[in-house]
Amino acid sequence: MMDLVLTKNFTTPNAYQVEVYEKTGGYQSLRKAFGMKPTEVIEEVKKSGLRGRGGAGFPAGMKWGFVPQNTGKPIYLCINADESEPGTFKDRAILEKDPHRLIEGSILCSYAIGCHTAYLYIRGEFDLPRRRLEEAIQEAYQKGYLGKNILGAGYNLDLYLHRGAGAYICGEETALLESLEGKRGYPRIKPPFPAVQGLFGCPTVINNVETLSALPYIIERGAEAYKKIGTEKSPGTKLFSVCGPVKKPGVYEVPLGLPLRTLLREQAGGLQDGKVLKAVVPGGSSVPVLTAQEVEQVNLDYESLQAAGSLLGSGGFIVIDEGYCMVRALTNLAHFYSHESCGQCSPCREGTGWSYQILKRMEAGRGEERDIDLLLDIGRKMSGATICVLADALAMPIASYIAKFRHEFEYHVREKKCLFP
Numbered sequence: 001m002m003d004l005v006l007t008k009n010f011t012t013p014n015a016y017q018v019e020v021y022e023k024t025g026g027y028q029s030l031r032k033a034f035g036m037k038p039t040e041v042i043e044e045v046k047k048s049g050l051r052g053r054g055g056a057g058f059p060a061g062m063k064w065g066f067v068p069q070n071t072g073k074p075i076y077l078c079i080n081a082d083e084s085e086p087g088t089f090k091d092r093a094i095l096e097k098d099p100h101r102l103i104e105g106s107i108l109c110s111y112a113i114g115c116h117t118a119y120l121y122i123r124g125e126f127d128l129p130r131r132r133l134e135e136a137i138q139e140a141y142q143k144g145y146l147g148k149n150i151l152g153a154g155y156n157l158d159l160y161l162h163r164g165a166g167a168y169i170c171g172e173e174t175a176l177l178e179s180l181e182g183k184r185g186y187p188r189i190k191p192p193f194p195a196v197q198g199l200f201g202c203p204t205v206i207n208n209v210e211t212l213s214a215l216p217y218i219i220e221r222g223a224e225a226y227k228k229i230g231t232e233k234s235p236g237t238k239l240f241s242v243c244g245p246v247k248k249p250g251v252y253e254v255p256l257g258l259p260l261r262t263l264l265r266e267q268a269g270g271l272q273d274g275k276v277l278k279a280v281v282p283g284g285s286s287v288p289v290l291t292a293q294e295v296e297q298v299n300l301d302y303e304s305l306q307a308a309g310s311l312l313g314s315g316g317f318i319v320i321d322e323g324y325c326m327v328r329a330l331t332n333l334a335h336f337y338s339h340e341s342c343g344q345c346s347p348c349r350e351g352t353g354w355s356y357q358i359l360k361r362m363e364a365g366r367g368e369e370r371d372i373d374l375l376l377d378i379g380r381k382m383s384g385a386t387i388c389v390l391a392d393a394l395a396m397p398i399a400s401y402i403a404k405f406r407h408e409f410e411y412h413v414r415e416k417k418c419l420f421p
């Protein structure tokens with residue numbers, strides 16, 4: 001039986017309360033970490049091979065290693081709990097069910113990078129998670145896990161909760177920083193990268209909730225134990241949120257490298273009665289779609305999905321059945337991305353908007369012959385041409401939905417109606 005790194009407390013009643021969390025072994029990793037030098041903690045995380053779970057998969061220990069220690073400026077940690085990608089709801093499960101695991105992981109990261117002030121940026125719509133976190137932070141202060149001289153180790157850390165106002169773009173790391181500074185959530189041009197010049201111009205690490213929540217296990221059990229799970233290049237476990245017409249939608253922790261079909265059939269229970277699989281979006285709404293045939297051959301790790309022309313992304317697993325129209329699916333996405341574009345870059349502002357207008361027309365049976373190629377052309381001109389990758393997040397689905405399901409788009413244009421009434 002595989003060790004559960006992230007969800008072992010999900011079935012423990014009231015694990016969000018500090019006393020219950022402590023009984024499950026919570027906060028023990030801090031004592032071990034405080035007996036190590038910060039650089040040793042970074043080394044252990046590097047050795048574990050943990051990769052960021054916010055979407056890009058960048059190695060966590062390596063990112064921490066980029067933080068300059070001698071600038072005389074404070075170093076900040078920003079915990080990214082914005083989670084607004086359609087189909088992705090895995091961080092929310094940690095925030096609601098096991099908030100102390102995230103706090104413990106955040107203390108470990110802060111200690112390693114030399115941070116004494118951390119900010120938790122939470123999606124504005126998350127109400128229960130916010131309440132759970134507020135209580136958990138208060139409990140952690142009362143128990144001496146936060147504040148001055150933590151566990152008598154001479155280390156100080158303050159943790160502040162900051163609520164977003166419901167903008168998807170504020171999950172992008174530099175937009176998050178702008179928003180935290182009290183400004184409009186506009187992504188910044190990189191470089192400089194946040195590790196060197198982040199919050200208030202100071203060195204800053206931004207990590208995802210799931211990334212940080214894996215740290216107590218890694219420090220307590222050691223990098224070797226973590227690496228025993230998953231594959232060589234994609235070690236550990238990953239949370240997947242599964243939605244769509246499956247029998248058991250929900251959040252599942254699986255070892256990386258698991259065949260995609262196993263998650264679909266064994267964890268999510270397969271499709272609802274009478275439904276036939278058409279496609280799966282494996283990593284949140286922005287990654288290329290996989291056909292039912294591809295689903296049979298792909299494993300859930302960074303390398304396999306990339307080799308199959310898609311991405312692991314955030315782990316939001318969207319299942320689409322044979323009765324659902326891909327033109328409608330793409331129209332919904334274009335609506336979302338055009339609405340959430342911050343508008344700074346014209347290829348994104350105009351490209352997402354025009355893609356939506358064209359798709360809406362096509363979906364309503366008023367498409368024109370040149371529309372499919374026009375959409376592809378807009379997608380090509382959006383990708384790689386903007387400050388952040390929100391534009392690519394629509395360009396990738398446009399290219400893959402049309403490449404794999406072109407006949408459905410052609411039917412809409414030719415017959416002026418949907419194949420799936």
Ligand SMILES: Cc1cc2nc3c(=O)[nH]c(=O)nc-3n(C[C@H](O)[C@H](O)[C@H](O)COP(=O)(O)O)c2cc1C
Nearest residue numbers: 052053054055080082083084171172173207208211
């Ligand atoms: C448009 C956009 C939205 C994003 N939203 C989130 C988010 O909600 N949560 C998150 O952790 N990362 C999000 N990211 C990725 C972050 O920019 C960043 O890579 C991540 O928080 C780093 O954490 P990690 O290294 O632990 O993965 C988003 C990126 C983009 C481009």
Ligand code: SF4
Nearest residue numbers: 342344345348386388
């Ligand atoms: S790509 Fe879009 S969302 Fe990102 S900065 Fe440019 S306009 Fe804003």
